[in-house]
Amino acid sequence: MSRLAGKVAIITGAAGGQGAAEAKLFVKEGAKVIATDMQLELLQETVADINETFGEHAVAVQHNITSEEDWKRVVDEAITRFGKIDILVNNAGILGKLSSDVNDYTLDEWNTILNVNATGSFLGMKAVMGEMKKNKSGSIVNISSIAGLVGGQGGVPYQASKGAVRIMTKSAAIDAAAHGVRVNSVHPGTVASPMSNAILAADTQNSAATRIPMGRVGVPEDIAYPVLFLASDDSRYMTGTELVVDGGETAV
Numbered sequence: 056m057s058r059l060a061g062k063v064a065i066i067t068g069a070a071g072g073q074g075a076a077e078a079k080l081f082v083k084e085g086a087k088v089i090a091t092d093m094q095l096e097l098l099q100e101t102v103a104d105i106n107e108t109f110g111e112h113a114v115a116v117q118h119n120i121t122s123e124e125d126w127k128r129v130v131d132e133a134i135t136r137f138g139k140i141d142i143l144v145n146n147a148g149i150l151g152k153l154s155s156d157v158n159d160y161t162l163d164e165w166n167t168i169l170n171v172n173a174t175g176s177f178l179g180m181k182a183v184m185g186e187m188k189k190n191k192s193g194s195i196v197n198i199s200s201i202a203g204l205v206g207g208q209g210g211v212p213y214q215a216s217k218g219a220v221r222i223m224t225k226s227a228a229i230d231a232a233a234h235g236v237r238v239n240s241v242h243p244g245t246v247a248s249p250m251s252n253a254i255l256a257a258d259t260q261n262s263a264a265t266r267i268p269m270g271r272v273g274v275p276e277d278i279a280y281p282v283l284f285l286a287s288d289d290s291r292y293m294t295g296t297e298l299v300v301d302g303g304e305t306a307v
């Protein structure tokens with residue numbers, strides 16, 4: 056269990072859901088992890104749980120991914136504590152309001168979703184790229200969504216933000232390839248997490264699971280393993296790629 060032995064990773068949105076599962080798996084696989092989130096108390100609980108199980112290998116840092124100053128602080132913390140950055144998982148994100156009428160969205164609501172999901176991931180790549188290029192090595196995993204691959208009913212701003220994450224991943228990958236830095240995106244389908252709990256709770260007909268060929272919605276660990284693969288050297292010849300993890304939902 057040492058696919059990330061000697062590696063240092065930053066994982067955003069690690070207080071719960073997929074980010075917490077990724078932080079736990081990464082530590083289990085030998086990484087040192089800077090786990091970040093806006094929700095400090097919950098993040099500290101998650102990190103305490105991980106460290107209790109695996110030893111003191113994770114650190115909790117409060118972080119708003121839309122703030123360039125916060126990114127600088129997170130990168131400084133990683134270098135000070137662990138001396139380098141090998142991996143960034145741009146996982147933090149928000150869903151925002153879902154409506155089938157574009158007129159239901161205010162410009163502020165649009166800007167907020169784009170700012171967190173797209174600009175936040177851009178700022179993350181920008182923050183770590185210099186360090187990774189200096190080391191001629193690094194893996195950035197941007198968490199998009201199947202919403203960034205195909206259209207869906209209700210959620211124009213979210214879909215747009217995740218589409219932006221998909222295509223910025225490819226351009227960043229091309230630019231960084233000669234410097235030894237890989238950039239890939241992961242596209243989860245429906246995953247049970249704090250983000251989707253209300254939607255899934257309202258889905259009394261179980262229609263989400265019914266439309267998925269594998270017959271169930273995902274759990275955070277279903278996404279954490281593919282993220283581990285892209286973060287690790289197992290995917291050393293992969294960059295600019297999009298890894299769909301959706302139980303077959305978009306294959307239909």
Ligand SMILES: NC(=O)c1ccc[n+]([C@@H]2O[C@H](COP(=O)([O-])OP(=O)(O)OC[C@H]3O[C@@H](n4cnc5c(N)ncnc54)[C@H](O)[C@@H]3O)[C@@H](O)[C@H]2O)c1
Nearest residue numbers: 068072073093119120146147148200243245246248249250
């Ligand atoms: N749950 C799903 O069905 C699903 C499907 C496809 C993609 N995704 C994507 O997967 C990623 C993880 O989502 P999740 O399902 O674990 O949801 P989640 O709500 O459990 O986790 C998101 C985390 O991001 C944090 N966050 C939000 N805004 C932030 C900010 N500005 N700065 C720092 N942290 C911030 C939240 O506090 C939260 O802990 C997101 O990018 C999401 O868009 C989720």
